[in-house]
Amino acid sequence: MKETDLYEAIKKYFEDQGFKVRSEVRDIDVVAQKKDLLVGIEMKKGLTMELLTQASLRQKTCDLVYMAVPKPKRIVKNKSMNNLLYLLKRMELGLLYVDVEKNTVLEVLEPSFYDLDRGRRAKMKEKLRILKEMKKRSVDGNKGGSRGKKLLTAYREDSLRAVALIRVKGIISPKELKELGINHTLLSKNYYDWFLKVDHGKYSLNGAHPDHETYGELIEHFVNEYRKLEEL
Structure with a gap:
């Protein structure tokens, strides 16, 4: 599979929502426009650091940014995936799964504003546990990364x-x-x-x-x- 194989499904997905869609616009893989709303979509064959970097750079010029990757054969909801989605939320990035065979797109995560203060308030109890643990440890008996x-x-x-x-x-x-x-x-x-x-x-x-x-x-x-x- 090539990255370009993802394009037609993405194009259809946004056009069905009333967007004008064009590819390879000033180094952005796909740009979808509806009035003054500009959406950038970066495509890769997998979730990589390169994709994450490219998507974050597109936030300089686009109102919303998605990362698009092929839909996995089996969608799992585990700790690793939840952590990834949390990271993307923090970065205010969206995630699309593209089913090339069916020519469909699944929006896994919508790009939206992340309220950091609200997130920290929700985790205040865990922060207090960390502070308590730090206070109780008088020696550093572990090695980071163990x-x-x-x-x-x-x-x-x-x-x-x-x-x-x-x-x-x-x-x-x-x-x-x-x-x-x-x-x-x-x-x-x-x-x-x-x-x-x-x-x-x-x-x-x-x-x-x-x-x-x-x-x-x-x-x-x-x-x-x-x-x-x-x-x-």
Whole structure:
């Protein structure tokens, strides 16, 4: 399939809506005009960075801009696609799927004004979660871009701090964690199966857990912190 194969369906789609359509107008693949409304359409055989760049450049001169690509055999709605549509919304770009065989066009996304402030308000709770997570992390125990690996979250860091405190004291209580600003409920919840309840409100370690070795250096760092506190 060639990019030019997409043209006839796109031309028909906009002409059916009362637009005058012309191709290759001053480097724009397709231009559709209705009165003073100017619509630019950039065509490619797939969604690429080049297409995204070209479409964004057309926004300098066109009122609305679409990206047009061949309609996939199977339209999926997954996280990756939702993220792409969000990006296009942010960029105020439209997306067309062109079925060359049927000579039809499916408008996946209409180009429209994106209210960034409204979008941020809708995600305020998530922003607060990020701020809370940042505040709770005292060390940078991950590498950016990591996939499929155990991540050092604020909750895991608190759990490792509890492990370190037990190594210093032998047995600890939720109250002691709370006094140190650590999530004290993690002992009873025991999400990682690291802790063992030995008495009412008293916890020790549940044997030698493999994760303790994975984070051995960090645990030792916290152990030294607590030993210094005891010396004060």
